[in-house]
Amino acid sequence: MDVKKLAAIYQVAQKRRIRELTIETKASKVKMVLNPQKPTAYPPETTSPSVVTTDNGENKANFEQQNAGSQSLDKFDIVSSQIGFFSRYNPKTKRHYVKLRDQVKKGAVVACIKSMHLHYEIQVEKPGKIVEFLVEEGQPVEYHQPLIRLIQI
Template structure:
């Protein structure tokens, strides 16, 4: 059976991509996603079918459980990024280029790529965003000093979501 977090991540990845149809089967559970105006998602698990319809942009999907012709609606809220103390417009924002999971270090037992106060060059790797088991290294894009880390290690991030604030040199 799929976890809710896994389903959300898959829906967001397919929604952000150019693919029109996605099918995945594992241990008797099946996910089938098709795009049209919004994203229509069908999840078939043993003795259960779940259908989710998401209007663009992805903000509050409606989930309908249908073992019988009964409909149940649940709201899913997406956490907004916390307001930054240093909301200075002169700061450069390093943003996520994709939907995925944010990691501060190359492995759980390794030191983080950067900490608050570290100096970075434009090609310095500052984090990893993992999407569908692919680990994508994110570069600073600017020379400067890390002022704030806006997300927590292991947190799901959206496309374009600010990850770091950098004071450019």
């Protein structure tokens, strides 16, 4: 296959945000993997102290209040119990199980993993409020991959 054709195909694939592309001809086979996703390692969250300019008691009280408020937000992730494809939709009702900022109780179903034409429900282990979806609809997930981030309530 001509290098100029491959370069043109590569540019179009990047513009359309295609991740993987395979081209077969009678003489050759070319596979392009664009922007492969690597597993994301989340750094531990740290709080930086506020700067206190004067030495009066009011500023110290504000500083302690800010630190107490940030430490009380106990975040945790719901992880995948198996491999498959992530889905936020309930296959029976065709609606989302939960939405961003929903409060969920222990044992509530928040998503499902589709594997081998079966739907495996993902349940919450402790009550919380949903703050972030770490995986998009239909994306493949691995065993123990973080799916949803919550704040414990």
